[in-house]
Amino acid sequence: MxxxxxxxxxxxxxxxxxxxxxxxxxxxxxxxxxxxxxxxxxxxxxxxxxxxxxxxxxxxxxxxxxxxxxxxxxxxxxxxxxxxxxxxxxxxxxxxxxxxxxxxxxxxxxxxxxxxxxxKKNSYKASLAKYEEYNTKFQQRAKERDVEEDIDDDDEEEVEKKPIKPFGFQTPLHNWFKKYDLKDLPVSNIESNMLCYFKFFPDFLQLNKSEYENDIPVAERKFAFLVRWGIDNEQGFHQPLVGVDSQFQYVGLGNISDSLLLNVILRVLRIEDVQLTDYHKTFFGVSLDHVLYIHDDDFDVTKWMGYGFKTIRFAHDRILVEGEIYNDEGVHVATVVQEGLLKFSGKEKGAKL
Missing domain, CATH: 3.10.129.10 (Hotdog Thioesterase)
Incomplete structure (x- = not known):
């Protein structure tokens, strides 16, 4: 076997x-x-x-x-x-x-x-570059025609041609990302059978590092970790990936998006520290569905990506999780919504709600 x-x-x-x-x-x-x-x-x-x-x-x-x-x-x-x-x-x-x-x-x-x-359109960088190119040309035409940048209201033709700068906003990174130097976080020695490697914040691993959560309702507690697909000579870990082209970036993102969530629910409930060995044996849990929104193409799954999440509902043995995935520059590139079936077998009695 x-x-x-x-x-x-x-x-x-x-x-x-x-x-x-x-x-x-x-x-x-x-x-x-x-x-x-x-x-x-x-x-x-x-x-x-x-x-x-x-x-x-x-x-x-x-x-x-x-x-x-x-x-x-x-x-x-x-x-x-x-x-x-x-x-x-x-x-x-x-x-x-x-x-x-x-x-x-x-x-x-x-x-x-x-x-x-x-x-076809899912890149903020490409949209911004297109805007800057068009805006430069627009301003140059205005100068050539001795037209000021603020065009008169009755000059409808020029107003229509002026490009609109891309607009957007995102969910901010968890404050743990500012609290710790990400390079100094140890790579977890959890056995990587799905090619996913992790870095965990101390506040995530140990309950005594996050006692402030006792005053936060369980559905409002936010958590985070770092994850990547494969790894290249970092802290003694080496498992390089070959063939991660533009299409297989999405294969990796799909892999990463479902890599950990249900396995750490006992930590979310403040029942026990995160178990990095045999964590899958602490209770029964399976995914029922999986929703993935990809907001931007600017990501590389072979670099450390941030993953933030919270559990917003539990009823009838089903838990609902919301998560955000960030690229290595802190840009929110994907959102995950997942429902899972959990059987705690009595362990839920120790939950801190």
Whole structure:
């Protein structure tokens, strides 16, 4: 029985691990079976299903389209012995948006399905560069015509041509990112069976470092950590990734987006410190659905990304989690909403609500 998926110190070709083979324009199959988080897990890691579905959706669109949202449900546990087959339905094809419905199947049964929307315009840097280029040309034309920058109201033609600067705002990073030097945080020695590596803040790992949370309602407590896909010679950890092109960045983002959330709920409830070994055995938990909004294409999953989250509701053994993912420059590039099924087996009695 295989206890680990990837041997540390060896490069991993993600296009071989998570790539797909086209059967026809509406059907694909994974090159390899997907892996489980741990050797004794009941099914395939959900983040890999998310990532591979995003890849399939991109392959059915023109190359300039990239995902901006995914709404999906985990139907049943996928096994690690057989590759996943994907059936794609083209919902719409527009000039700036297109939509795909993706079904993931094993042995003729649906194990996961996703509705994925893709767009051509999803880069703030590109929009800003376009604005600056147009604005420079506009001002130059104004000078050549001896027109002041503040154009008269009755000059409608020039007003219409003047470009509008891109506008936006975002959820700020957790204050832990300012409290600690991120370079000094240790890389966690948690066994990385999904190619995800983590750095944790002391306030996240230990309850005695965050006693201020006792005065904050559980649904308002915010948490954060750092995560990346693969790692390159940092603090003795080395597992470089090969083949992370523009499409496989999204495969990695899908992987990262589902990498930790349900495993640390006992910490959220202030029942115990974060367990970095055998954390998956402390209670039963599985993902029911997964929503991913991608706000910007400017990210690199092979660099340290910030991940902030909070748990906003628990009822009927179901927990709802909201999370934000930031690129290595602190830009909020993605949002996650996930509902999971949890069975605490009595451990919830120690929760600090």
């Amino acid at each position: 295989k206890e680990i998926n990837y041997k540390r110190g060896q490069a991993v070709d993600v296009q071989e691990e998570f790539g797909v083979i086209e059967i026809n324009k509406d059907k694909y199959i994974g090159k390899k079976p997907l892996v489980t988080p741990m050797w004794d897990s009941r099914g395939v890691f959900g983040g890999n299903l998310v990532g591979q579905s995003l890849l399939v959706a991109m392959k059915t669109c023109d190359p300039e389209f990239r995902p901006h949202s995914l709404h999906s449900s985990f139907v049943r546990a996928a096994n690690p012995d057989d590759p996943i087959t994907y059936e794609v339905e083209e919902i719409s094809n527009g000039n700036n948006f297109c939509n795909r419905s993706v079904k993931a199947l094993q042995n003729g049964e649906i194990v996961y399905y996703a509705n994925i929307s893709l767009t």
